[in-house]
Amino acid sequence: MKNLATFFIFCLGIAGYAVCLADASPPGRMVYQGTIAADGVQHVRIEGGGYFFKPDRVIVKVNVPVELMVSVEKSLIPHTLVIQSPEAGISVDEELSSNAKNIRFTPTATGKYPFYCRNKLLFFKSHRDKGMEGVLEVVE
Ligand SMILES: [Cu+2]
Structure with a gap:
């Protein structure tokens, strides 16, 4: 519940409208198109378990900072x-928990890059191999 409240505040405060809309997309939709928020950062929310x-496919723009907010189920x-x-x-290797972790990087080349546990x-x-993987797609 606390996480939800935090995320709501996060939506209102930092990221703005786009992230909240994306979060409200119907379940089963696994593609996430990053949008650039007012702070010039592409905010992406990923949940694992x-x-x-x-989502297991995330699309972001090249040469624009990305902030992944990643958590896993308890x-x-x-x-x-x-x-x-x-x-x-991009070089990310992070332990995850049910408390969302912010991971920042700026993709410098277009292409499809795997992310996984x-x-x-x-x-x-x-x-x-059991399915904890996805694709980060960096586009122009
Ligand atoms: Cu895992």
Whole structure:
């Protein structure tokens, strides 16, 4: 409940209208088109869990700062977010929790870059293999 309230304030205060609208899109819609807020930053909200990221396709503009606000559902299973695309100036490797974490970067090259959870338990399939992955699409 606290998270929801925080997010609402976040919507009102920083990001403005676009993020709130996107958040209200019908369930099942997995594509997120980033929009540039008044602060000049593309705000993107991603939620993860066992074993998914939602949305799993995120479209952002090149050479404009991106702030990913990422959280995972409450669970004993730890998750991470990894984007290793140095060719686009993106290097992300973060532990996630149910408290949203802000991850900032500026993509410097267009293309499609995978994001995923790198966690894996012993001989089980990796979280990525189980579906915890998506695509960050950087466009002109
Ligand atoms: Cu995971």
